[in-house]
Structures are given as structure tokens and as C-alpha cells.
Amino acid sequence: MSTAVKKEHKSARPERGGQATLVEAIRQGIWEEMDRDPDVFVIGEDVGAYGGAFKVTDGLIDEFGKERVIDTPISEGAIVGAACGAALMGMRPIAEFQFIDFISAGFDLLTNYAAKCRYRWGAGLPMVFRGPCGSGVRSGPFHSLNAESFFLNTAGLKIVEPSTAYDAKGLIKAAIRDPDPVLFFEHKKLYRLPRLREELPADDYIVEIGKSRVARTGRDLSIITFGAMVLTALDAAEELEKEGLDVEVIDLRTLAPLDRPGILASVKKTNKAILLHEASRTGGIGGELAAILAEEAFEWLDAPVIRVASIDTPVPYSPPLEDYYLPQIKDVVDAARKLAAY
């Protein structure tokens, strides 16, 4: 018998460009695409009045109405399936997983329906499935996942994970305009990180899917990584610079399809490679990258390729445990020293 008094709350329309954190950049990108294209809509749990668990969709419902910002039951299968159906009808859904961990509940429809639809009968599905991923924020085994490895072996899904605000906005806009399904992973540790706040252009821009970025140029060895680990790699590179080691950092940005020319160009220049990622080691993307280097850059390598990744356990909750689980700057520095001495 509660008489709910709804708080008068209206979130401001984001600026175009200006100073933005990663989360603000994504919100700007979604907002601009919804403004530009009436076929774009948002679907997910608590994305409407509440604005999403991390406020990525904050204010969209006030601007675009509940027809285009759809709150769903707790049903990831229904979210993915409904996105597929709507995409078949010519819409461009942006579906949110509240945490990327819950993507497992939509796995069947993602891998069997979404991924195979164009291949089976030519019906391409322009859709974005986005959500917060990543560990290091003391969230335990069910709110810390890095899910890319589950999907790397599924043909038909593109996978994107930005590490800067500029890329986040450019990539979300590219993903929304892409003719095929895109999994868009947002590292929750980066969402509001002051270090990532930067000035975004006011003009419309996209960042092409499938292209890596040189986050730091160097000539002695390459660290190939993505997401929050780009910052770990950059910090390690700074430390190594003091020892006279000139480290290049490649931010993959897109994990599927991989930017093979970008990866190979860097390693052919530095002749040594560290593959750094946050997901656990066995079966991680590092293995795939190592295989590419072994097959296509063997003659350029002056040392073994080294994987630095999380240990093969679920993501633990307690800070000392999680810190042990995750690759730290020190782990990267140690690996780089070994490689340099090789």
C-alpha cells in the first residue's frame, strides 16, 4: 500500500564532445546515434528510469521515451532473442547486460542465433551487446568477468573493448552502425577513472572496428594488450624506460576480427612480445596471439613470446587474493626484463 512518490529526476542531455570520462563517452555515443537514427533503440534490465546499473543509459528514457528505451524482465535470453528479432525487422538494438558475467544466460541465443544468422540465410543482424566487464574492483566471482574467450571461437561475433574515452565513443558509434553483431565490452574500472578523462571532438567521428592502436611507441619489445591492462602496460613501460628499455604498447581495441597486420608490424619491428590480458591464462586470447606470432613472425622473433595473464581460477573477492590473481605492473616489468636479457 505504498504511495510511491517519484522523485523528480531528469538527467541532462550530454554535450557533444568536451571533457569526458569513458562512461560519459559511451553515453554520448549512444545518445548521438539514437538522435541520428530512429531505428536505434536500447533494451536491457533497469536501463530506463534507473539509467542502467552504471548509468550508461542515464536520461535516455526522458529524451527518447519508453518505446525506444525498453526495460526487460531478468531474462538475458529474452533480451538477446528480442534484439535478434527486432534487428531482423530492420531495427538496430543496443542490448545491455547489467554485468558482462550475465552474458552466460544469453549465450545460447548469442552463439547459435545471432552469430549464425547471416551465414545461414543471409540475414545480417546489426546489433550491439554491451556491458561492464573486468576485474580489479573487488566484485568477486560473478561481477568481474572478462568474457572474450567464450566468444573468440564463435564465428560471426565481433568483439570490441576500448581503453580510452575517445576510442569508447568512436567504437560504440561504429558498433551501432556496423552491419553485424558486436559484443562491446566496457571495463568497469575505467568507467570513471580520472586519468582517462580527455577532450573529445565536438564533430561526429567513429573509430574503425578491426584496427589496433599504438598506445606507446618503442623499439625494444611489444606489449600486446587491451582494456584496463593497457594502463598496466603503460605504467610498466614507464618504469622500464628508467632502465633504458624502450617498450611499445599495442592496444588491440578489437579482439575479433583481430588486426593481424597491426600486431605483426609491431613485433616485426621490436622482435619481442609480451601478450598481456586480464582473463585467465589457459584458453585466453594470449594463446591465439602467440600462435599468430609463431606462424607469421617466427623469423623476426629474438625471444620466446611470453603470456602475462591472470591465474587459472575464478576471480576471487578479497583484495590480496584478487591482486594475486591479476597481472600486476611488477609481473609485466619482470617479464620484460627477462625478455630484454634473452
Next chain:
Amino acid sequence: MDQTEKTQQQNGGGRDKRGRRRRPARARFQMRVSTKYEPRKAPNGKPLSCSTETSLKPAQHLELYRYLKLTRLVEERLVNLYRQTKVVGGVFRSLGQEATAVGSAYALQPQDFITPLIRDLGAVLVKGIRPRDIFAQYMAKAGGPSGGKDLNIHFGDMDRGFIGPISHLGDMIPVMTGILLGGRLKKKKFVGVAYIGDGGMSTGAFHEGLNFAAVQRLPLIIIAEHNHYAYSTPTNLQTAVRDLAEKAAGYGIPAHIVDGNDVVACYEVTKHAADYARRGGGAVLIEAKTYRRKGHAEHDDQRYVAAGEIEWWETHNDPIDRYERYLLECNLATKEQLEEIVAGVLREIDEDCAWAESSPLPEGPQAAYGVFDNDVVPPAFRPGVLEA
């Protein structure tokens, strides 16, 4: 419905112990299952026929007959092709349950969508997919709608409102929910029929999809084909409800039970449900009681079926026999007319089958195309070994 109203009257209007006026008790749990079209025994032990209460016109009656025969005879041809090893995969029959698919799909309008199960070939044909496409798909030919990339009715035709299924049962329920959601956003008016069985209703995807459609009041019509077996598993090992229609109560939507072997009843009940959904009523569930006379696929020896069961249905409750009897008894057709229809169907099957047989198999490297839009991402060709 009637019973609920009666209960309300009985409880209504009185006063409680303290003399306060008591409001009529609202039925907390209201079963809204219509049994108007449920299976009934024929009077005086006469053989079963079809419902005579119908809005079908004479020409439509004949067209329905044509689709029933087309479905059965296309499947029979597929069995022949299978035995000649021309079908690459398995053949899945709808023998004995053709009336459900044909009657329900026939009640729809051209703009409406269906997503059938493997045993709903009849619905696919009613939606205008040609037998040649079906033959080519089963024989994995380049000329089939999926170019040999997928099997049987696993393809789609958006212009004809046909969304092919995938093997994962239940998955098409949320997909059809999305079709209807997309239609609403595009301001298009149509209803969607999603077929499911006594087995597929046990999946999580079925529940998630129907629940979401019900919440959104989308015009989704679920046709739950109760054909007694999911592969070899009988319904009592699949669910504890007696009638699949009972499940509708869990979604707050109405349900109908229909004799799935009475093509006229299947038509009428679907038309009724489609009208309801079109008017904005939301989702509806129709349970069609029928029987799967063949195994899961051609290889299945049906050792799990009680002796005499299949023969009983074949002799006493074949949907096409029943419909022929009905057409002749009601003077809606003559024997000669029916024979003429069958001859026409066979000619079409011969032509389409010949076309599909003459279509080549796809070239191997075609496998590399179409994972993504190849204007954006190149085809996934097999890489050379140690080629720079």
C-alpha cells in the same frame, strides 16, 4: 470464464463478521482456458470428421485440402529421396499432425509472421515457400535458400513472414517476441505465430520469450503442439501439467485447447486468437492435441511406443482422412475434385524435385563467405601453410 463470473457472484455483496461491506472477491488465480475446440468423440461411434461451424468459404476449403496433401506428399517424396541417399541429413516427418500447421497458418494474413518447428512444414508451405526450396535444402544444394549452409527449413523469407527455426528448441520464442517488438517500433501491424511442442516448452528460452511478450502485450500466438513425444520422451516426463494450456496462467494470458487433427478447428481457433492479438489483447497460447506417428526422424525405430498406439491413430484419427470425410459429407467437394487436386500437387512436386535434383552442390570455398558482411570483413578462406 463463466465459472469465474459465477464464483464472483456467490462471494459478492455480503458483509463480513464486523458488518463491514465486503467487496466481491477477485479471483486470485483465474484459469482462462477455452475448451470450445478441444477434441471430442464423434457421436454414435461414427468416424471422426471436422468442425462444421466455420467461416471458411468453399474455395478456401479446397485450398486447405491442397496444402494438407502438399505437406504429406512433399514429405513422402523426401523419404524417397532419403532412401536413395540423396538427402544429406535426416528427414523429419509431420505425419499425422499436418492439420495443426496447415490450419493455423492458413488463418493468418500475408503480413503476419510465423516461426515453425521442424514438424511444421505445412505452415511453411502455406506461407508461400515453394517445395523446390525445401527439396534443395534437404539435398544441401547450392540452389537452396541457404546455399547448402543449413538444413531443411532452417532459413527464412522476410517478405513472406517466415522465420526459420534453429535446432535449439525454445529459442525462436524470444526471437519472435523481437520480431513483434521491432514491428511495433516500425509502426507495422501484424501478429506472430511461434510453434513449440510439449518438449520445447520445458526450455528456459520458451519461458523467457513468452514472459517478455506477455509483459509487453505483444501479439504473439504460441501454438503448442502436444504430439505426445519429444524424440522418445513422453509428455509425462516433460511436464507435470495435464494440459499444456494450463501453463498460460503463469504468464497471465488466455489459452485455447484445440483438436490438432481437425484442420477446420485449427483454422478457427487461430483466427480467433489472431483477432484477439490484433485488437491489442496481447499474447495467447493454443494447445493443439495431436499425435506424432513417425519417429523423431527417419532413423528412429519408435521402440518406446506402446504396441498398437500408432495404428490406432492411423486408423481412427488421421487428419487428412477426417478432412476428406468432412468435405464429402458436407458436399463441399466431390471425389473427382479431390483427385484432381492431388494430381496437381504431384505434378508440382515432380517439377520442383527435378529442379532441386538438377541444382549443383555448392563449391567448397563458398563455405568461407557470409560470416560477416564481406564488404566490411573479407571471407574466411583457409590460409596457406607458411605463406607470407
